[in-house]
Amino acid sequence: MDYALESLIKIAIVLGVIITTVAYVVLAERKVSAYIQNRLGPNRVGPWGLLQPLADGLKFILKEDVIPNHVNKAIYLIAPAAILVPALMGFAVVPFGDTLMVVGREVQLIISDADIGVLYILAVSSLGVYGVVLGGWASNNKYALMGGVRASAQMISYELSLGLSLIGVLMIAESLKLSDVVNLQATGTVLGVLPAWFVFNQPIACLVFMVSVFAETNRLPFDLPEAEQELVAGYHAEYSSMKFAMFFMAEYAHMITASALIATLFFGGWHLPGVDPTDSSFALSVLKVLVFAVKTAFFLFVFIWVRWTVPRFRYDQVMRLGWKYLLPLALLNVLLTGLYLTLNR
Amino acid sequence: METAVFYVLATIAVASAVLLVLFRNPVYSALSLVATLFAVAGLFVLLNAYFLAAVQIIVYAGAVMVLFLFVIMLLNLGHSEALESTVGRYRLTGVIFLCALLVAQLTAVGTRQLRGPVAENEALRTENVQTLGKLLYTDFLFPFEVASIILLVALIGVVVLVKRETPETT
Numbered sequence: 001m002d003y004a005l006e007s008l009i010k011i012a013i014v015l016g017v018i019i020t021t022v023a024y025v026v027l028a029e030r031k032v033s034a035y036i037q038n039r040l041g042p043n044r045v046g047p048w049g050l051l052q053p054l055a056d057g058l059k060f061i062l063k064e065d066v067i068p069n070h071v072n073k074a075i076y077l078i079a080p081a082a083i084l085v086p087a088l089m090g091f092a093v094v095p096f097g098d099t100l101m102v103v104g105r106e107v108q109l110i111i112s113d114a115d116i117g118v119l120y121i122l123a124v125s126s127l128g129v130y131g132v133v134l135g136g137w138a139s140n141n142k143y144a145l146m147g148g149v150r151a152s153a154q155m156i157s158y159e160l161s162l163g164l165s166l167i168g169v170l171m172i173a174e175s176l177k178l179s180d181v182v183n184l185q186a187t188g189t190v191l192g193v194l195p196a197w198f199v200f201n202q203p204i205a206c207l208v209f210m211v212s213v214f215a216e217t218n219r220l221p222f223d224l225p226e227a228e229q230e231l232v233a234g235y236h237a238e239y240s241s242m243k244f245a246m247f248f249m250a251e252y253a254h255m256i257t258a259s260a261l262i263a264t265l266f267f268g269g270w271h272l273p274g275v276d277p278t279d280s281s282f283a284l285s286v287l288k289v290l291v292f293a294v295k296t297a298f299f300l301f302v303f304i305w306v307r308w309t310v311p312r313f314r315y316d317q318v319m320r321l322g323w324k325y326l327l328p329l330a331l332l333n334v335l336l337t338g339l340y341l342t343l344n345r
Numbered sequence: 346m347e348t349a350v351f352y353v354l355a356t357i358a359v360a361s362a363v364l365l366v367l368f369r370n371p372v373y374s375a376l377s378l379v380a381t382l383f384a385v386a387g388l389f390v391l392l393n394a395y396f397l398a399a400v401q402i403i404v405y406a407g408a409v410m411v412l413f414l415f416v417i418m419l420l421n422l423g424h425s426e427a428l429e430s431t432v433g434r435y436r437l438t439g440v441i442f443l444c445a446l447l448v449a450q451l452t453a454v455g456t457r458q459l460r461g462p463v464a465e466n467e468a469l470r471t472e473n474v475q476t477l478g479k480l481l482y483t484d485f486l487f488p489f490e491v492a493s494i495i496l497l498v499a500l501i502g503v504v505v506l507v508k509r510e511t512p513e514t515t
Contacts, residue, residue: 075372115473119399126407130379133411137372137418145418152415156408163403176474 010111014091022252023053029304036308057245065241068139075138080239080246083131087253090124093117094260095179097270097289101282109270109289110179117178118170121261122163125216128254129155132218132225135247136235147234150315151218151225157322158215158222164330165208168337169198169265182269197268204333206266208326213262215322217254220307224315259299260292267295351391358384371417375410382406396474 027042027049034041042049067076097109114120129152136148173181181198188196199206215222226234236247263269270288313321361380368374382405389398481489 072372075376114395116395116399119396119403123399123402123407126403126411129407129411130414133414133418134376137414149415149419152411156411159407 006105006107007111010107010109011092014096014111015088018088018091018253018256019249021256022249023057025252025255025300025304026056026248027052028300029307032301032304033308036305060242060245063241065243068238070140071238072138072140075134076238077243079131079135079138080243080250081131082134083128083250084246084253086124086127086131087250087257090121090254090257091260093120093178094257094264095182095269096260096292098285100285100289108179109285113177113179116176118166118176118181122159122166125162126155126159128216128250131247131250132235135239136225139235139238141238143231143233144235144237147225147231147237151235154215154218154222154224154318154322157319158212158326161208161322161326161330162212162216164327164334165205165212166265167330168202168205168333171334171337171341172198172201178264178269182264182271185268186271195268195271195273197266197271199266202266202333202337204329204336206262208330208333209266210262211321211326213258214303214306215318217258217303218251219255219303221310221313222318223312224318255300255303256296259296259303262299263292263295269295347391351388354384354387354391357381358388372414375413375417378413379406379410382410393473396477 030052031041031049042052045051045055067073092111093114095108095110095113100107100109132151132155133148136144136146136151139145169181170176173184175181185195185197190196190200194200214220218225225231226236231237236244239247270292272287272291275284275287358381361377361384364377365374365381368377382401386398386401386406389395389401
């Protein structure tokens with residue numbers, strides 16, 4: 001019973017943190033884009049515009065919810081949920097810290113340290129496409145359908161590279177548990193000076209993973225499913241009010257999970273070089289959580305930074321990059337890692 | 346608790362499998378198949394077969410069914426008349442084939458019941474992924490390699506079919 005209660009509390013906290021972060025990442029996106037374009041961005045609601053997310057949320061809830069007559073109603077209503085739920089589920093196996101002593105109990109800072117951690121992530125991320133496809137189809141609108149079709153083709157193509165890029169990491173870690181992957185990165189060094197983070201061990205895998213994740217989250221330069229200039233808004237063109245907000249939140253929740261994964265798999269998770277990873281005093285445990293939060297925030301910033309810097313690819317370029325460059329690169333990485341491991345046995 | 350979860354999942358699996366056949370709209374059918382796959386993955390989790398559950402979701406729900414939906418949407422198979430004309434011709438063959446499959450399934454389950462309960466593999470329960478990997482590469486190496494060759498043949502077949510040169514029409 002204790003275990004169940006502990007898990008429930010952790011789930012509640014993580015969900016709360018993610019939803020709040022979603023709101024503030026939206027604000028961060030508007031602010032960062034404004035500064036990149038030499039503007040000020042939202043600065044009217046609260047100090048420095050910090051209460052803007054509240055105003056936005058209120059607006060989304062109070063707007064009229066239009067359900068067009070030409071949609072397939074059942075699936076039209078399912079789609080926003082089908083995209084938001086997998087986006088939030090992904091975080092369940094991400095370790096956001098080591099352990100923390102709370103009222104005399106040693107709590108592991110991860111919702112479920114499942115044996116199949118990495119596979120779980122691949123499974124959940126492969127489900128994200130349903131919301132996009134169903135939303136596009138149910139809207140009964142040619143632009144929305146085009147967006148849905150593009151999304152499914154793009155996500156299936158990049159899922160392969162995503163999965164294959166992780167195999168190199170798994171071959172070294174010899175475990176699918178994300179806590180094992182982080183612990184391995186927290187011990188030892190690469191070339192004597194660098195921390196044993198997988199970005200140094202597996203640079204090719206890191207590159208392929210990051211590019212594929214951009215494609216999986218439908219962010220620029222891979223935002224063809226919603227390309228405004230060609231498809232109005234793609235798969236969510238017919239959605240309004242809170243249902244549109246759910247698509248919007250899902251995109252940012254996907255970004256948060258993706259950033260947390262990049263930090264966990266390739267940048268040492270909660271590990272900070274110079275801090276003893278085995279020391280689990282209260283202050284250091286909190287520090288580890290903060291380190292993880294800062295790393296995740298940095299990759300969220302990279303997502304935004306790239307969006308306002310790089311223009312959108314053409315559709316054939318997206319497909320060519322996925323199948324002709326990333327996939328062979330990921331396969332090559334698996335081969336090289338295998339060779340290295342055999343020779344160093 | 347476990348029994349209760351089992352019955353819930355089993356009911357979902359069977360109900361959505363039946364709905365899959367009854368729905369007239371192919372998109373609904375595809376979605377109820379996805380529901381069945383999820384329920385079966387849940388059953389795998391109850392049996393401590395985590396790896397199988399994850400692979401079920403990744404391969405079937407995440408890849409195969411998305412492609413099915415993709416094709417259904419592209420061809421817009423929403424009209425029942427279009428469906429009648431293609432499926433109707435093969436209905437008898439389908440019924441015979443499925444009946445044969447049902448008989449084979451029941452026979453397999455029946456003979457297994459007669460042989461008594463299967464000994465539970467402790468290692469598979471506690472270290473699911475590692476044990477499964479070892480078994481695949483030792484005891485079951487031959488079927489594993491045969492399966493990969495079949496997949497490779499299918500892959501090459503697709504490439505050949507797509508690459509086949511069409512005679513110039515102009």
